[in-house]
Amino acid sequence: MNNKLKLGIPKGSLETKTVDLFKRAGWSISYDNRSYFPDVNDDELSCTLVRAQEMSRYVEDGTLDMGLTGKDWIIENGSDVVEIQDLIYSKTSVKQARWVLVVREDSPLRTLEDLEGKRIATELRCFTERYFKERNINVHVEFSWGATEAKVVEGLVDAIVEVTETGSTLRANNLKIIHELMRTNTVLIANREAWNDPWKRQKIEQIRTLLNGSLQAMGKVGIKMNVSQQNLDRVIQLLPSLRAPTISNLYSADWLAIETILDANSVRDLIPLLQEVGAEGIIEYPLNKVI
Ligand SMILES: Nc1ncnc2c1ncn2[C@@H]1O[C@H](COP(=O)(O)OP(=O)(O)OP(=O)(O)O)[C@@H](O)[C@H]1O
Ligand SMILES: O=P(O)(O)OC[C@H]1O[C@H](OP(=O)(O)OP(=O)(O)O)[C@H](O)[C@@H]1O
Ligand SMILES: [Mg+2]
Known part of the structure; x- marks a missing residue:
């Protein structure tokens, strides 16, 4: 029998984006509306839908090897x-x-301090109680099942x-807003035992690399252009890149090709500037992954 990694997909507001991200990363997750056990095109994975609120408990106790929450x-x-990887x-x-x-x-x-003796509603009850306790402010914290904003309005x-x-x-x-208590983002998490199992760790690493690479590629594009040797420095100065732009020789000795990666929304301002300083044959292409 195959080794299997048990993966938790967050049901709820993170669900669609998570399934999209796996798709970009190379895993197709599919299910009908009422099923909590999606199919995935990888024999080494089994998927379960779990609420984001409960994911970390199932990963901690080993019901799941890995999950997102x-x-x-x-x-x-x-x-x-x-916590394997922040995926923002x-x-x-x-x-x-x-x-x-x-x-x-x-x-x-x-x-x-003005909250001394007051009532606070939240879905994050333990965290909120601890936060005020650590600051020696007495508050009554009550659990909210949702639509929390309405409670303070009413x-x-x-x-x-x-x-x-x-x-x-x-x-x-x-x-x-009168105070910020915490910043949060999606995280890829793993069970400690699973992380120490060589086969599982390798599988988790594969998923981490490809999910993160796909996320990094979102909103980025590749751009390539030709430039004469004499205009090279002026073009390079306009280009941001992950490390440094790649430069290669063209058949004609005094012309070069430059390739780099940049934010998709910077392209429309950049292209006229590149043309002004002598870039030619500019092409832009989408990216699937940046690793
Ligand atoms: N509007 C938002 N913008 C950014 N992140 C959010 C937003 N709403 C929720 N999140 C994040 O998404 C995760 C899941 O959200 P949440 O706990 O609200 O569950 P949910 O799937 O939206 O279910 P529910 O319908 O019960 O709220 C949480 O980690 C939360 O921080
Ligand atoms: O600052 P904003 O961008 O407006 O986001 C804040 C809202 O987003 C979340 O609700 P969500 O949309 O997840 O609906 P839910 O209550 O069904 O979870 C959260 O509970 C807030 O109500
Ligand atoms: Mg929500």
Whole structure:
């Protein structure tokens, strides 16, 4: 029988982006709507859908060898897992999210200390209790099952501790941030025993490299151009690159080809500048992985 690595895919807001990332990395994960055990085109993997909130507990106890979840939930659960790789993506972006203390815009509460004796609702209850305890501020923290912003709007609680990325939910509800408690992002985690098993570690490393390479390639493009020897320095000065641009000789001795990688959104400003300093035959191409 084949060796198998048991992989947890986060069900919920991270799900689609995670499956997309695996697709780019070379693994096709497919399932019908009601199944919690997706198929994957790799005999060495078995996949299970698990809530992001619970992932680290199943990885810690070995039910799963590896999984993806948020740093916030690893901390909340106090799970002893190996954090293999930060993979900074979420449902909406490729940036970190923030857990923040939030009150109504018209609230007189301004600082952490102002929360003394007040009520706070949050999904991250243990973390929030610990955070205030460490600062000797007494608060009543109650668990929220979701729609947390509504509770502070309606006055059910004095404040909430909630995750935010763009801030649009807070703005839509006339809420303001008075303190940032933590930054969080998606992390690839592994069970300690699995990490110490040579076959499993090799498989985890393969997945880490390809997921990270695919994530790094998002929003980046390759660009290639020809330039005469006399214009070389002026072109090079315009080009950012991972290390240094690659330069190779063309058949005609005093012309060179330059190749580099850059942010896709910088290309439209860069191309006219490159032309001005003598670059010709410019081509741009998409990237699948940057490793
Ligand atoms: N709007 C957001 N922007 C960036 N990251 C987010 C956002 N919402 C949630 N996350 C992150 O995604 C992970 C999963 O989110 P969360 O815990 O809210 O579960 P969920 O799958 O959205 O389920 P639920 O519907 O219960 O909220 C968490 O680690 C969280 O930090
Ligand atoms: O700052 P923003 O970019 O507006 O993001 C913040 C919102 O995103 C999350 O909700 P989500 O969209 O995951 O919905 P959910 O309540 O179903 O989890 C979070 O619970 C906030 O409500
Ligand atoms: Mg959510």
